[in-house]
Amino acid sequence: xxxxxxxxxxxxxxxxxxxxxxxxxxxxxxxxxxxxxxxxxxxxxxxxxxxxxxxxxxxxxxxxxxxxxxxxxxxxxxxxxxxxxxxxxxxxxxxxxxxxxxxxxxxxxxxxxxxxxxxxxxxxxxxxxxxxxxxxxxxxxxxxxxxxxxxxxxxxxxxxxxxxxxxxxxxxxxxxxxxxxxxxxxxxxxxxxxxxxxxxxxxxxxxxxxxxxxxxxxxxxxx
Ligand code: AMP
Numbered sequence: 632x633x634x635x636x637x638x639x640x641x642x643x644x645x646x647x648x649x650x651x652x653x654x655x656x657x658x659x660x661x662x663x664x665x666x667x668x669x670x671x672x673x674x675x676x677x678x679x680x681x682x683x684x685x686x687x688x689x690x691x692x693x694x695x696x697x698x699x700x701x702x703x704x705x706x707x708x709x710x711x712x713x714x715x716x717x718x719x720x721x722x723x724x725x726x727x728x729x730x731x732x733x734x735x736x737x738x739x740x741x742x743x744x745x746x747x748x749x750x751x752x753x754x755x756x757x758x759x760x761x762x763x764x765x766x767x768x769x770x771x772x773x774x775x776x777x778x779x780x781x782x783x784x785x786x787x788x789x790x791x792x793x794x795x796x797x798x799x800x801x802x803x804x805x806x807x808x809x810x811x812x813x814x815x816x817x818x819x820x821x822x823x824x825x826x827x828x829x830x831x832x833x834x835x836x837x838x839x840x841x842x843x844x845x846x847x848x849x850x851x852x853x854x
Contacts, residue, residue: 634639635741636716637662637853640723641747642819645808646756646763647834648775648841651772652749653720655842660849663712666720670703671695672797691769692799692807694815698728724816744825747845749834753809760805767793833843 637664641649658838671689674682680733681703685695707713722727736742762775765790768791772846780787786794799808822830830848 635739635770638717638719638736638741639744640719640746642746643751643834644753644756644812644814645805646760647751648750648838649720649749651838652845653718655844656718656845656849659846662718665707665717667700667722668705670707676702692811693722693805694811695701697725700728701731701825704791721800724821726818729822735764739777743823743826743828743829745828745848747848748820748829748831750831751834755835756809757802757805760800761802763800764794766791767795773838800843817848
């Protein structure tokens, strides 16, 4: 191993809180949150060739091809800010992506420092996702039932007044996303367990308690 910056993974089904927790780790530990979902949504919005190919797949709640995801990820990982360390959110999602990541890191004498698995009840995920929305300006997350801004219609964090909902955050697509997770992504938990880097976290409780547990893991694996 080198003293290269850590590469961490957050695993878990849609709605488990991967994005929320990854953003907090970015703020608390200076790591860069790298979300393939965000990169793909940006590609769709830009109208790039990859975005056009990904769009219908994402709207159906299925997984975009490894080829497209890996190309987008490698471009982003080549940027200089990655030297601060990375928290991968929503990647890898298939055995092929996990193998590609292992090979990419091995080329520079690195390996995944920890794969944090957020453990949740599937049934609760549909309700969690169906009500969520984000501030269009800063990306802060909210929820119709669990977390409204203190002042209705105004982001607590940046004062923004415009909010967005993801096109794939509806009950039908969420069921398909959960199905894809169980078939293609959940088997990766065993992969990281075999590598000795799996860190399971019970993630149905309060966000702050989960954040604290993640912080403890981060301190240990990046020490
Ligand atoms: P997320 O924002 O992580 O929930 O991802 C939203 C959607 O983007 C997923 O339902 C997939 O269609 C696509 N996606 C994101 N990351 C990946 C990935 N690593 N592999 C394949 N598809 C992905």
